Amino acid sequence: MDLDPEDVFKDEEDDLDNEFFQQSESSKEYVVYLVDASPKMFNTTCAGNDQKDETHFHTAVSCVAGSLKTQIISRSYDEVAICFFNTREKKNLQDLNGVFVFNVAEREHLDRPTARLIKEFDCIEESFMREIGSQYGIVPGSRENSLYNALWVAQALLRKGSIKTADKRILLFTNEDDPFGSLQDAAKKDMTRTTLQRAKDAQDLGISIELLPLSRPDSEFNVSTFYADLIGLDGEDLAQFMPSASQKLEDMKDQLRKRMFTKRVVRRIEFQIANRLSIELNTYALIRPTVPGAITWLDSVTNHPLKTERSLICEDTGALIQEPPKLFQPYRNENVKFLPEEIAEIKRISPGKLRLLGFKPLSCLKDYYNLRPSTFVYPSDQVKFSSNDTEVCFLNFFASSLLLILYTFIF
Structure with a gap:
């Protein structure tokens, strides 16, 4: 292989035929944001003396909005869906109660992040209670399981593409560490078992589930109660989960401040x-x-683009x-x-x-x-x-x- 200095020192972005540029499609991400919309998420939390009090729902919406803005800059070919569960209204292809898909209407696939989506999502807090509503999706005496339904809807949204060509993720925002705490023995065990099985089925299909816990002012989020089994945590990973999850939330809030570029091999x-x-x-x-x-x-x-052609003519005879x-x-x-x-x-x-x-x-x-x-x-x-x-x-x-x-x- 000959070493061309003009080729070595040029930016890889200028070479559309480069194999690493063509691999962008194989490295795309499909992400479903699952946001808990139960009434507990709208309780005001104490943010300190220098900051305004805000709800956990506002924190989750801010993180999702920041993540969308980062994706539209650095990874515009990714595809996303925003899904609320524990809602009064329902909008999903499976017609399941307590689940509202924000940016997917009559279609069965995800959408790329757009400026219009971000603009509409930034105003979701103002119209959420009026148009979507909040309620507890898991109550005693009812067989409704909004968390199970949300995982089912998210799995259906992520059925597009192969795990060899795309990373599929579910990001779950909630401040409820025990979603079945209000149920009694038999009903609680049954709903816990079916929900864990639904999560396992999604993971077997190559879908990773990531939990972003939001701690309430009166108690710390206890991941061992339920979600450790759902996302598969044990041992040292369980002990280090909460500090890393808190850092991940801060990163999602602040990552837009530093514009990210994919460093490709030249x-x-x-x-x-x-x-x-x-x-x-x-x-x-x-x-x-x-x-x-x-x-x-x-x-x-x-x-049409003009093509330059050059002909050489003999100076003595005028022949081509x-x-x-x-x-x-x-x-x-x-x-x-x-x-x-x-x-x-x-x-x-x-x-x-x-x-x-x-x-x-x-x-x-x-x-x-x-x-x-x-x-x-x-x-x-x-x-x-x-x-x-x-x-x-x-x-x-x-x-x-x-x-x-x-x-x-x-x-």
């Missing part, structure tokens, strides 16, 4: 350290100047030259001719590899050595060895580990 380069010792590096273009887009000339009649032109360079009163293959060989800097020649102090590195924007290199996680020699594989692994340690101490 090129893979082999780093040769010594004989038979090499590792694979990924290069990333982290900083690039903003330049105007390329100008495309269009035909004034058809509006069919053969490719020969290039030359004046040298000592003589024109030295070059073939196109020779010109390509001259322009080639080196093979597509980095070779370690030695070490010099940092003071030897001058600013004017940097001819192009720098490219960040990092060891590749997917190293391919061309040799079956066990010793060579071990040396490659050792070199990769050593480079990772150096990066850790430097940065």
Whole structure:
């Protein structure tokens, strides 16, 4: 592989044929936001002296809105649905009670986040009680199970696509750690069993369920009561769940402040350290100047892009030259001719590899050595060895580990 400097240092975003750009579809996410709308979610919480009191429902809506704004900027090809449960009104394809799907009407698929969706969702608190309403979906003497219905609706919304081409997630917002606490023995066990089975069925289909708990002022959210079994927590994961969940909520609120870009690999380069010792590096273009887009000339009649054609005419005879032109360079009163293959060989800097020649102090590195924007290199996680020699594989692994340690101490 020849190393073209113009190709190495350009931004990967400009190359639409790049394999990593084409993988955007395979890395998309399907997300269903499940928001508890029971009356407990509308109780005012004490936010402190410097902050205004707000409800848990407002917190959940703010997190969802912030997440949608981030997706529309950095991951616009993702698809989402917003679903409320424990509601008075119902709107879902399965016609289940207590579940209201906000942004999916008569269709059976998710929607991409749009400015119109975000604008309508930002006003949901003003019209929620009037148009949708809140009520307890699990009450004694009734067989209605709004949490079960919500998981069923979310699973149906996420049936689009394969788990090999998309990540499917359900984000559950609630401040009720025991949704079946008002029921008695037999009814409680039965609803708990069916709800856990519904969650297990969704997870078996490749759908991950993530809980975002909201603690009430009078008590801390106890995930061990019910939701630990629903999302599959035990041992050390159970002990560390609440701190990580709180941090995730804060991240969802603040993530819009930092615009995120997907760092794609520009090129893979082999780093040769010594004989038979090499590792694979990924290069990333982290900083690039903003330049105007390329100008495309269009035909004034058809509006089609114009194609430039060049013809060479002999200066002496005026005949059209069919053969490719020969290039030359004046040298000592003589024109030295070059073939196109020779010109390509001259322009080639080196093979597509980095070779370690030695070490010099940092003071030897001058600013004017940097001819192009720098490219960040990092060891590749997917190293391919061309040799079956066990010793060579071990040396490659050792070199990769050593480079990772150096990066850790430097940065």
